[in-house]
Amino acid sequence: MSADVEGKSLVELLDMLKPAPEPQVIAMTPQTVGWLILAVLLIIAVLCAALLIRRRRKLNAYRQLALANIDDAQGDVAQIADVLRRTALAVYPRSLVAGLYGREWIDFLNRSSAAVFPDALGHVLTEAPYKATRNDPEVAEIAKKWIKTHRVEGVSW
Numbered sequence: 001m002s003a004d005v006e007g008k009s010l011v012e013l014l015d016m017l018k019p020a021p022e023p024q025v026i027a028m029t030p031q032t033v034g035w036l037i038l039a040v041l042l043i044i045a046v047l048c049a050a051l052l053i054r055r056r057r058k059l060n061a062y063r064q065l066a067l068a069n070i071d072d073a074q075g076d077v078a079q080i081a082d083v084l085r086r087t088a089l090a091v092y093p094r095s096l097v098a099g100l101y102g103r104e105w106i107d108f109l110n111r112s113s114a115a116v117f118p119d120a121l122g123h124v125l126t127e128a129p130y131k132a133t134r135n136d137p138e139v140a141e142i143a144k145k146w147i148k149t150h151r152v153e154g155v156s157w
Contacts, residue, residue, distance in 0.1 A: 062090045066147045075135035077128035080143050084109065084125075091152050102126050115146035 008016075030036050066087040073079035088097045088108075100108050106122035109115070117125060121139055 062087065063147055067144060070140055070144055070147065073140065075137045075140050077124055077133045077136050077139050080139055081125050081128045084143055084146065087147055088112075088150075091150075109146055112152075113146045113150035115142050115149060117142055117146075 030039065066083055069083045070080060073083065085097075092112075097108070103122075103126075105126060106117050109117055109122075117139075121136070121142065124133060124136060125139055127133065
């Protein structure tokens with residue numbers, strides 16, 4: 001043993017120890033260019049997805065409004081017929097929709113969606129604006145299906 005250690009107590013020896021060095025701070029930034037490129041691409045992908053979702057919601061806002069109007073109609077066929085007409089006018093060219101009535105109107109509704117109005121319900125729907133009709137929840141359900149599933153050609157979703 002060395003001369004400076006002899007005859008010292010354990011506490012004195014411990015006091016002579018040098019403190020352990022502090023480790024270097026590890027940087028949290030990527031160390032390679034590849035990670036930076038990946039991070040930028042990921043941010044761009046998230047932004048593009050958010051913009052597409054926002055655009056789709058904006059394009060389909062009329063559907064949500066129409067569905068709420070159908071619910072507000074509480075099965076009143078005349079109001080449902082009005083909501084269907086306004087919804088079709090909102091998305092299809094006026095020249096295509098405005099002049100349709102009777103069987104042509106029902107055929108248009110059946111062609112443009114997965115919803116199919118049977119002849120009896122189609123007849124009730126086309127006559128509803130002109131005469132008193134009963135409330136019909138079945139017409140409301142088919143109208144909701146039409147609103148949810150109709151597609152407009154030439155419009156990208």
